[in-house]
Amino acid sequence: MTELVGCARWAWNKGLDRCLKLLDSGERIPGQTAITYWVKEFRDNPEHAFLKTSYTDNLQQKLRDLSLAWQRYFDPKLEASRPVFKKKHVDSDNSIRFVNFSKYCKIDNRRVKLPGGLGWCRFRKSRNIAGKIKNCTITRNAGHWFISFQVEQKVEQLAHPSTREVGIDMGVAKFVTLSDGTSIKPLNIYRKYEQRLAKEQRRLAKKVKFSNNWRKQKQRITRLHSKIAHCRNDFLHKASTEISKNHAMIVIEDLRTKNMSRSAKGTIDAPGTNVKAKSGLNKSILDQGWYEFRRQLEYKQAWLGGDVLAVPAHHTSQTCPACDHVSPDNRKTQANFTCVQCGHQDNADRVAAINILARGRRVLACGESSLDDSMKQEPVLPREGLAPSAAIAA
Ligand SMILES: [Zn+2]
Numbered sequence: 001m002t003e004l005v006g007c008a009r010w011a012w013n014k015g016l017d018r019c020l021k022l023l024d025s026g027e028r029i030p031g032q033t034a035i036t037y038w039v040k041e042f043r044d045n046p047e048h049a050f051l052k053t054s055y056t057d058n059l060q061q062k063l064r065d066l067s068l069a070w071q072r073y074f075d076p077k078l079e080a081s082r083p084v085f086k087k088k089h090v091d092s093d094n095s096i097r098f099v100n101f102s103k104y105c106k107i108d109n110r111r112v113k114l115p116g117g118l119g120w121c122r123f124r125k126s127r128n129i130a131g132k133i134k135n136c137t138i139t140r141n142a143g144h145w146f147i148s149f150q151v152e153q154k155v156e157q158l159a160h161p162s163t164r165e166v167g168i169d170m171g172v173a174k175f176v177t178l179s180d181g182t183s184i185k186p187l188n189i190y191r192k193y194e195q196r197l198a199k200e201q202r203r204l205a206k207k208v209k210f211s212n213n214w215r216k217q218k219q220r221i222t223r224l225h226s227k228i229a230h231c232r233n234d235f236l237h238k239a240s241t242e243i244s245k246n247h248a249m250i251v252i253e254d255l256r257t258k259n260m261s262r263s264a265k266g267t268i269d270a271p272g273t274n275v276k277a278k279s280g281l282n283k284s285i286l287d288q289g290w291y292e293f294r295r296q297l298e299y300k301q302a303w304l305g306g307d308v309l310a311v312p313a314h315h316t317s318q319t320c321p322a323c324d325h326v327s328p329d330n331r332k333t334q335a336n337f338t339c340v341q342c343g344h345q346d347n348a349d350r351v352a353a354i355n356i357l358a359r360g361r362r363v364l365a366c367g368e369s370s371l372d373d374s375m376k377q378e379p380v381l382p383r384e385g386l387a388p389s390a391a392i393a394a
Pocket of ligand 1: 322325342343
């Protein structure tokens with residue numbers, strides 16, 4: 001598997017190198033089908049004799065992925081970054097995909113037969129495989145090998161089991177606060193392991209680079225990172241499943257976490273302000289995975305027949321839900337909201353969540369134009385990226 005994965009990675013890097021040269025000389029990058037023809041050329045070249053042990057489909061899939069990565073990069077609607085060279089020691093860079101499963105592979109309970117010289121391989125079955133298997137992917141992660149199957153399945157579009165609506169305020173002190181008053185505490189898993197990671201990193205720095213002890217130490221750090229990622233993923237999935245299954249309509253703030261987490265330092269022309277505080281906030285945002293949380297909510301709602309609606313986040317924590325008065329003085333402290341006009345009192349995060357829900361209902365009833373200009377304007381961040389919600393389009 002290491003060999004197959006290595007050859008596939010080599011094909012990606014070789015293909016990427018060729019693409020960059022094409023771009024340099026002002027030519028276009030070939031499409032998905034054309035790019036896969038490069039594989040034959042790579043394999044026929046006597047200099048690349050090591051590719052003899054590779055599996056052609058794996059290489060073709062890698063080049064197909066490369067072509068898709070370029071398509072995303074050139075799509076002005078997406079903010080995708082340019083494809084980069086894959087590294088041997090980065091887990092996410094080490095995977096192979098076997099397509100045409102029914103023709104070339106076989107599955108027998110906890111064993112799978114794979115082409116490319118692998119034969120029958122046993123795996124631990126963590127869940128039942130429903131539907132028809134279309135392809136499978138093998139990935140190396142922190143010294144372990146994983147297999148995942150992509151299946152095709154007919155899913156009947158049902159009405160969402162719940163009829164409730166909810167507004168969600170996302171914060172740093174509380175991961176989310178719902179408009180019904182419940183909240184979820186953040187996991188902050190990275191913070192928990194930060195010191196231990198730093199200690200292990202210092203140990204690594206003292207070792208002779210590429211020595212056996214250095215490699216062992218490096219592996220230890222990789223495992224720790226992988227543990228952090230697993231904990232975070234588990235937390236996000238539990239939270240998004242719980243919210244998704246209990247609410248047909250979920251209204252969230254349109255926080256552009258990508259912009260918010262983009263360098264607090266700014267550029268030379270426009271140096272960032274309040275760098276220290278912001279980088280602290282950035283760490284929390286990335287740590288809590290708000291972007292991933294939103295992604296999970298969206299696909300889980302799509303599965304259940306519910307909706308996710310994103311509304312502008314401007315002033316949600318300063319507006320009084322009782323009398324609509326907007327003032328920064330309404331929010332007395334981080335936790336308390338007291339309206340200076342009508343005296344309405346509540347928890348500040350809950351007020352924000354209620355306002356978000358109200359804004360979502362307004363958009364659904366009357367379209368986006370029903371929002372005041374002040375709500376549409378985003379104070380610091382430019383409007384870009386994220387596609388409008390289907391609910392708005394309808
Ligand atoms: Zn009020």
